[in-house]
Amino acid sequence: xxxxxxxxxxxxxxxxxxxxxxxxxxxxxxxxxxxxxxxxxxxxxxxxxxxxxxxxxxxxxxxxxxxxxxxxxxxxxxxxxxxxxxxxxxxxxxxxxxxxxxxxxxxxxxxxxxxxxxxxxxxxxxxxxxxxxxxxxxxxxxxxxxxxxxxxxxxxxxxxxxxxxxxxxxxxxxxxxxxxxxxxxxxxxxxxxxxxxxxxxxxxxxxxxx
Amino acid sequence: xxxxxxxxxxxxxxxxxxxxxxxxxxxxxxxxxxxxxxxxxxxxxxxxxxxxxxxxxxxxxxxxxxxxxxxxxxxxxxxxxxxxxxxxxxxxxxxxxxxxxxxxxxxxxxxxxxxxxxxxxxxxxxxxxxxxxxxxxxxxxxxxxxxxxxxxxxxxxxxxxxxxxxxxxxxxxxxxxxxxxxxxxxxxxxxxxxxxxxxxxxxxxxxxxxxxxxxxxxxxxxxxxxxxxxxxxxxxxxxxxxxxxxxxxxxxxxxxxxxxxxxxxxxxx
Numbered sequence: 001x002x003x004x005x006x007x008x009x010x011x012x013x014x015x016x017x018x019x020x021x022x023x024x025x026x027x028x029x030x031x032x033x034x035x036x037x038x039x040x041x042x043x044x045x046x047x048x049x050x051x052x053x054x055x056x057x058x059x060x061x062x063x064x065x066x067x068x069x070x071x072x073x074x075x076x077x078x079x080x081x082x083x084x085x086x087x088x089x090x091x092x093x094x095x096x097x098x099x100x101x102x103x104x105x106x107x108x109x110x111x112x113x114x115x116x117x118x119x120x121x122x123x124x125x126x127x128x129x130x131x132x133x134x135x136x137x138x139x140x141x142x143x144x145x146x147x148x149x150x151x152x153x154x155x156x157x158x159x160x161x162x163x164x165x166x167x168x169x170x171x172x173x174x175x176x177x178x179x180x181x182x183x184x185x186x187x188x189x190x191x192x193x194x195x196x197x198x199x200x201x202x203x204x205x206x207x208x209x210x
Numbered sequence: 211x212x213x214x215x216x217x218x219x220x221x222x223x224x225x226x227x228x229x230x231x232x233x234x235x236x237x238x239x240x241x242x243x244x245x246x247x248x249x250x251x252x253x254x255x256x257x258x259x260x261x262x263x264x265x266x267x268x269x270x271x272x273x274x275x276x277x278x279x280x281x282x283x284x285x286x287x288x289x290x291x292x293x294x295x296x297x298x299x300x301x302x303x304x305x306x307x308x309x310x311x312x313x314x315x316x317x318x319x320x321x322x323x324x325x326x327x328x329x330x331x332x333x334x335x336x337x338x339x340x341x342x343x344x345x346x347x348x349x350x351x352x353x354x355x356x357x358x359x360x361x362x363x364x365x366x367x368x369x370x371x372x373x374x375x376x377x378x379x380x381x382x383x384x385x386x387x388x389x390x391x392x393x394x395x396x397x398x399x400x401x402x403x404x405x406x407x408x409x410x411x412x413x414x415x416x417x418x419x420x421x422x423x424x425x426x427x428x429x430x431x432x433x434x435x436x437x438x439x440x441x442x443x444x445x446x447x448x449x450x451x452x453x454x455x456x457x458x459x460x461x462x463x464x465x466x467x468x469x470x471x472x473x474x475x476x477x478x479x
Binding site: 025027028033034036037040041043044045046047048052053055056057058061062065066069070113114115116128129130139140141142143172179181182186187188 | 364367368371372375376378379380381382383384385386387389390391393396397398399400401402404441442443445446447448449450453454455456458
């Protein structure tokens with residue numbers, strides 16, 4: 001057999017191998033699968049129109065936390081927190097503690113930003129869904145830590161006020177890939193409402209601290 | 211039946227009262243006992259009976275029944291079909307869950323228009339849902355059988371992985387993914403216990419209870435409705451009924467629930 005003939009056979013064998021490989025396509029890579037899932041979701045969530053589909057577009061935090069299943073490396077976590085911390089807007093008045101009674105109503109209200117909610121109706125903070133707050137409300141969730149006696153244990157120094165307001169405004173600034181919504185950053189609550197919830201947590205007269 | 215319904219209403223009231231007066235928050239044993247009592251008088255029987263009648267009724271432009279509908283075990287085989295769904299179907303070239311498969315059968319066998327079938331799939335006082343009745347009947351014919359979803363084909367393996375991607379996908383104004391509420395054990399929203407759907411135990415207890423009669427709604431709800439309502443609370447847009455997204459997520463949950471004993475139709479507050 002001459003060399004040319006051998007080459008033809010080798011090339012044919014290679015072509016056959018390629019064809020077999022194409023017929024049984026290998027499993028999609030993680031990145032390909034992610035793209036496929038996003039395309040699929042955008043199709044299947046299209047009913048209400050493009051402004052709703054846009055909700056599926058992830059920002060940096062959502063993408064990093066999704067890909068790592070909420071377990072980013074400490075370095076990435078630190079970068080997320082630094083960048084998110086810079087987004088926090090504090091009230092121009094400098095007053096970080098509002099009215100705890102309004103804060104309690106906000107903490108109780110679960111409505112807001114669902115397609116079933118009346119358009120324009122105010123959103124709540126739904127704090128009780130995940131946290132224990134006052135001892136009188138027994139129907140509280142446990143996804144987040146108990147905040148009973150939050151202010152009683154910490155006081156309400158300027159530092160604690162700033163941390164508490166900031167945590168509600170953008171939880172990712174303090175704990176990357178937190179389960180807690182970014183209430184200020186994502187415009188769920190106004191600055192004034194966040195100050196009211198801050199008061200619920202820190203005011204000595206609040207039921208949280210009784 | 212009125213006697214049974216009266217008992218049910220009383221039991222429901224007791225269950226709610228027990229929840230309200232529980233001194234220890236989330237008195238889960240008490241709630242579980244009341245759930246058990248409710249299970250014995252489950253109005254979902256009515257949906258099962260109606261679904262059985264719908265299965266064999268000649269309906270649609272073709273005046274055909276669903277008796278030749280293939281739910282994965284061959285034409286017309288209902289018993290045991292639900293515990294091996296979702297799965298791949300060669301005639302559609304798609305992985306399908308029970309409800310998307312029913313849509314296919316209604317379209318191909320009975321000649322109904324797909325848009326009509328999927329338009330209003332969830333029941334209300336003004337509107338009886340055929341899909342909820344059919345799904346209840348079919349799921350009920352797998353009662354006592356073990357979940358047995360097999361990812362035999364590459365299409366099924368890929369759908370499972372897509373479902374997993376959707377489960378962990380965090381987005382929207384609240385940054386929520388399914389995983390936010392269902393990725394850890396022993397968590398609650400208010401007093402509602404949240405199953406960890408990434409583990410067999412949580413996935414089994416959650417998956418095998420649907421479809422379920424929901425006392426608050428007065429309707430039987432299916433997995434399609436359950437997942438659509440999760441997405442709503444996740445602040446995602448309204449998801450299309452019987453869509454690939456719901457099927458993929460359902461496959462992820464069903465596979466994780468393998469080995470669990472089907473207990474549907476259940477009854478839930």
